[in-house]
Amino acid sequence: MVLKARAVDQGDGGGKLILMALHPAKPAGKTSN
């Protein structure tokens, strides 16, 4: 699986939230970025 994460600033001193998502990894042999 590939874990992706992005931080989102809540503003007004509310700190950050982290959005994480899991996606299936591309099969071996395929090119990947």
Added chain:
Amino acid sequence: MLGSDLRIRRFTPTAERDLHLIPSDIGRSINDLKLSVDVPGLSGLVSEVIDTLAPKELEVRDQEGVWYHLRIRPYKTIDNHIQGAVLVWVDISRAKRNAGLLQDSFDLTQAIAGIVTSPIAVLDEALRIKLGNDAFYSHFKLSREQVVDRPIGRLGRPVLDMPAVHKFLAEAASGEGDSSNLTVAYHDPHITIRN
């Protein structure tokens, strides 16, 4: 401020403006006044505070839709005699509006996450999960109650307790790191980690 007889002793310029009071209202009973904010049973509430000395707090709305937090507390003189009650009105419309917007945003986020088939979770900076979608709960075979507000490393799913995962998420939160993806290989998300 009201006396024990529930007559107005004095008020601030803000109360004059917000409650539509006029100087000649001083000395009048609140039972005889038509305040811009309708508080059902106000005189009874004030009498109760004076009798019991227990403050009361409630949220009320005026005719124009402005919300106030109303605090009624006993008025004590410096020698501790009860001479009536003090009513403090604080405009909380903005806080109410912001809370509504926040709830709307949360509901929208939850709705979007709900239709996505990949496991998704929202964490705070301490890596506690604030929200997961159905795919996340299903993938890790956990219920919402087992997940929400718990640190990601304490869900009993080894893959979520990997130092590399924590480091990756912490770097994402701080804006550090040069990659936004981390490949994690495992057979079963709630049993085995391959590497």
